[in-house]
Amino acid sequence: xxxxxxxxxxxxxxxxxxxxxxxxxxxxxxxxxxxxxxxxxxxxxxxxxxxxxxxxxxxxxxxxxxxxxxxxxxxxxxxxxxxxxxxxxxxxxxxxxxxxxxxxxxxxxxxxxxxxxxxxxxxxxxxxxxxxxxxxxxxxxxxxxxxxxxxxxxxxxxxxxxxxxxxxxxxxxxxxxxxxxxxxxxxxxxxxxxxxxxxxxxxxxxxxxxxxxxxxxxxxxxxxxxxxxxxxxxxxxxxxxxxxxxxxxxxxxxxxxxxxxxxxxxxxxxxxxxxxxxxxxxxxxxxxxxxxxxxxxxxxxxxxxxxxxxxxxxxxxxxxxxxxxxxxxxxxxxxxxxxxxxxxxxxxxxxxxxxxxxxxxxxxxxxxxxxxxxxxxxxxxxxxxxxxxxxxxxxxxxxxxxxxxxxxxxxxxxxxxxxxxxxxxxxxxxxxxxxxxxxxxxxxxxxxxxxxxxxxxxxxxxxxxx
Amino acid sequence: xxxxxxxxxxxxxxxxxxxxxxxxxxxxxxxxxxxxxxxxxxxxxxxxxxxxxxxxxxxxxxxxxxxxxxxxxxxxxxxxxxxxxxxxxxxxxxxxxxxxxxxxxxxxxxxxxxxxxxxxxxxxxxxxxxxxxxxxxxxxxxxxxxxxxxxxxxxxxxxxxxxxxxxxxxxxxxxxxxxxxxxxxxxxxxxxxxxxxxxxxxxxxxxxxxxxxxxxxxxxxxxxxxxxxxxxxxxxxxxxxxxxxxxxxxxx
Ligand SMILES: Cc1cc2nc3c(=O)[nH]c(=O)nc-3n(C[C@H](O)[C@H](O)[C@H](O)COP(=O)(O)OP(=O)(O)OC[C@H]3O[C@@H](n4cnc5c(N)ncnc54)[C@H](O)[C@@H]3O)c2cc1C
Ligand SMILES: NC(=O)c1ccc[n+]([C@@H]2O[C@H](COP(=O)([O-])OP(=O)(O)OC[C@H]3O[C@@H](n4cnc5c(N)ncnc54)[C@H](OP(=O)(O)O)[C@@H]3O)[C@@H](O)[C@H]2O)c1
Numbered sequence: 027x028x029x030x031x032x033x034x035x036x037x038x039x040x041x042x043x044x045x046x047x048x049x050x051x052x053x054x055x056x057x058x059x060x061x062x063x064x065x066x067x068x069x070x071x072x073x074x075x076x077x078x079x080x081x082x083x084x085x086x087x088x089x090x091x092x093x094x095x096x097x098x099x100x101x102x103x104x105x106x107x108x109x110x111x112x113x114x115x116x117x118x119x120x121x122x123x124x125x126x127x128x129x130x131x132x133x134x135x136x137x138x139x140x141x142x143x144x145x146x147x148x149x150x151x152x153x154x155x156x157x158x159x160x161x162x163x164x165x166x167x168x169x170x171x172x173x174x175x176x177x178x179x180x181x182x183x184x185x186x187x188x189x190x191x192x193x194x195x196x197x198x199x200x201x202x203x204x205x206x207x208x209x210x211x212x213x214x215x216x217x218x219x220x221x222x223x224x225x226x227x228x229x230x231x232x233x234x235x236x237x238x239x240x241x242x243x244x245x246x247x248x249x250x251x252x253x254x255x256x257x258x259x260x261x262x263x264x265x266x267x268x269x270x271x272x273x274x275x276x277x278x279x280x281x282x283x284x285x286x287x288x289x290x291x292x293x294x295x296x297x298x299x300x301x302x303x304x305x306x307x308x309x310x311x312x313x314x315x316x317x318x319x320x321x322x323x324x325x326x327x328x329x330x331x332x333x334x335x336x337x338x339x340x341x342x343x344x345x346x347x348x349x350x351x352x353x354x355x356x357x358x359x360x361x362x363x364x365x366x367x368x369x370x371x372x373x374x375x376x377x378x379x380x381x382x383x384x385x386x387x388x389x390x391x392x393x394x395x396x397x398x399x400x401x402x403x404x405x406x407x408x409x410x411x412x413x414x415x416x417x418x419x420x421x422x423x424x425x426x427x428x429x430x431x432x433x434x435x436x437x438x439x440x441x442x443x444x445x446x447x448x449x450x451x452x453x454x455x456x457x458x459x460x461x462x463x464x465x466x467x468x469x470x471x472x473x474x475x476x477x478x479x480x481x482x483x484x485x486x487x488x489x490x491x492x
Numbered sequence: 493x494x495x496x497x498x499x500x501x502x503x504x505x506x507x508x509x510x511x512x513x514x515x516x517x518x519x520x521x522x523x524x525x526x527x528x529x530x531x532x533x534x535x536x537x538x539x540x541x542x543x544x545x546x547x548x549x550x551x552x553x554x555x556x557x558x559x560x561x562x563x564x565x566x567x568x569x570x571x572x573x574x575x576x577x578x579x580x581x582x583x584x585x586x587x588x589x590x591x592x593x594x595x596x597x598x599x600x601x602x603x604x605x606x607x608x609x610x611x612x613x614x615x616x617x618x619x620x621x622x623x624x625x626x627x628x629x630x631x632x633x634x635x636x637x638x639x640x641x642x643x644x645x646x647x648x649x650x651x652x653x654x655x656x657x658x659x660x661x662x663x664x665x666x667x668x669x670x671x672x673x674x675x676x677x678x679x680x681x682x683x684x685x686x687x688x689x690x691x692x693x694x695x696x697x698x699x700x701x702x703x704x705x706x707x708x709x710x711x712x713x714x715x716x717x718x719x720x721x722x723x724x725x726x727x728x729x730x731x732x733x734x735x736x737x738x739x740x741x742x743x744x
Contacts (some may be wrong), residue, residue, distance in 0.1 A: 041622040042667045050672055051701060057496035061672035063629035083626065084581075095496060101578070101672060326579025364496045429497045452496035455524060488578060489493035489501065 051099040056362035060101030078189040084483045085168035089158030094365045095452025096485035127157030127218040139297035143225040146178035157218045162449035163409040167259035170401040176209030182221040187477030207472040210409035228280040230294035233344040236335045237277040243271025265323040266392040274330040299342035304343045319391030367418035370444035388427045392419040407465035410447040456491045499524045500580035504680035507586025508532030511685035531558035560612025574623040597651045609653035624673035641728045673744040676735040
């Protein structure tokens, strides 16, 4: 019933009525929704107004909602989505981009690739905003070489909890602590409205890609360590069904002009990512099961040659294969899914095989199991990456016994000196989080100076008692 | 916050010493629970409920003073509880059964259970709904009864309070539909608790842990109405169609 209908009956304002701007929000995994007042500010002043007039449930910035769990939602709060704060400029002389926080990497790539530049870090989807990229301090296939997104930001503008505008930079001693608390700070230090970051020069919009199969996990991991030194970009897909832990490593570089045929050279910087399909709106639960997963994993492994070098692929095919299918997160059905992503130090490589085995044992099928190597961490206290191995698995939430299995894995990860990625988390305990992010207190101190009245909060912050 | 796997962090029980509610709290996945508020009238039963839940390993169990008939206090009490932290699951469990024969000889007693079971639930239920609505998430579990499905000679005062409660809770669920907050109505048959102690057993009588299990499954599935045991739905479907002259003569 709309407010209007009820008003015909009575003029009293019921606290149960819905208003036009309320929306049920979830993360990409489509679990645990909560209702919020969604506003779309058009200017810095709009953002300031929203913060100054925040209700008791506070304010949170949201990007494109590509975090899997509850990071970008906050029940009862004002959630600021900023699709119209999306302008950006490229300065080719300094190889930097200055972008509004609502600009997506998709928009930015479309703008800068034809000019011979590429973003310093891209996740497995280009449908993320600059704000979300900084707040989660995202990593890409080049982390072992280039680090995470925050390491390439030279300055950012943020509205703090009092509504004041702050310009933060990693090199300014007066505010570098605030800068690093914002990088990886999951929107809890303020609303980022603009950022300047370095971009990298490229000669073509194409990738030169080498593929190698590994018939078991040890072989795969050894080949990955070897690939570290040779490639800027590298990642492995693992067949989560196979007990051996076989997989496929794809590594690559931006293709240089001399790697291209003369036909391709003339269109080297043409960038045209295409959406191939949209997943159907309604998919019954249970479509993703052990059988379909086995078939998928088998086909994926077979599709890749034992080893091949110098294939030329598009940027979209190499970095963002899933963006070809819109709303693919619906294939998991109404119960939704989660992604379990952890990092452990190099010395705890055995945790990878153990995690795969335990999830196989409860019959948690994973389409997408991705193994990557991280380089060194940056100074951000809540940033996820640190030197070592990171494994990410997509798992439907309906699997029986999943909660206990993942709690057990948490223990193992924590005991090994590792941790979980907040942008993917939707279920760890506050104790697990506190134990594995030992610099939490340091971050909280900076955060309370930036948000003295506790305006910024999220469902994730409430769940983990941040 | 409830997490992606449906595990709650906080629970509020109105009628904090109810055996059905305590069985439910005990059966909930507890790895994430850090707050359980047992709201009820001060009693030895309430105190020992805190001790028992705590002893069983549940964290953060506390009590709050709550009397269903003191409706003037509901707003303050419920606001205080929700101000302290978000509540993922509220179980509205208080209720009295009473004795039909006594009600007929002393209608004041009937008024008392009507006030408790119906008026008290309308008052506290609306305050809870307002707070769930404000926090944008959470479930309200209302313990109704099959006795509300059809009035019986032997307990029609109780039955009518549950019929009223049930209709209220259904409507409240509709009011909250799509708001992130959710209402689930539970219609148990006879359950072996102190409330039913001494009464002759009806068909399909269950124990509190069985009802608890049904509640937890229902919550996971986002159900609006459940029977406990589930098969009672069909039996009550038939019972509701029996003509009154015949129904009156059925053994109670
Ligand atoms: C298919 C897929 C693949 C992915 N691959 C990777 C990967 O390879 N590497 C990786 O690191 N991540 C990956 N992710 C996760 C994704 O990169 C991050 O969750 C990212 O933060 C999403 O950006 P967003 O704009 O959608 O932000 P949202 O998900 O909307 O928000 C994420 C966080 O950022 C905060 N935030 C958003 N905007 C602002 C702002 N303007 N100011 C302050 N805070 C803000 C939010 O409050 C929230 O805490 C992947 C996700 C998907 C769906
Ligand atoms: N047992 C059954 O066969 C059965 C069947 C169908 C439905 N139900 C319903 O299930 C619910 C729980 O019952 P139960 O079986 O768990 O029995 P129970 O243990 O007797 O629980 C009833 C609870 O209601 C509380 N209560 C009564 N009056 C109150 C008031 N004025 N203010 C606050 N609390 C009050 C009682 O608290 P005190 O300790 O202070 O009295 C007790 O905690 C009830 O609503 C009942 O109607 C029961």
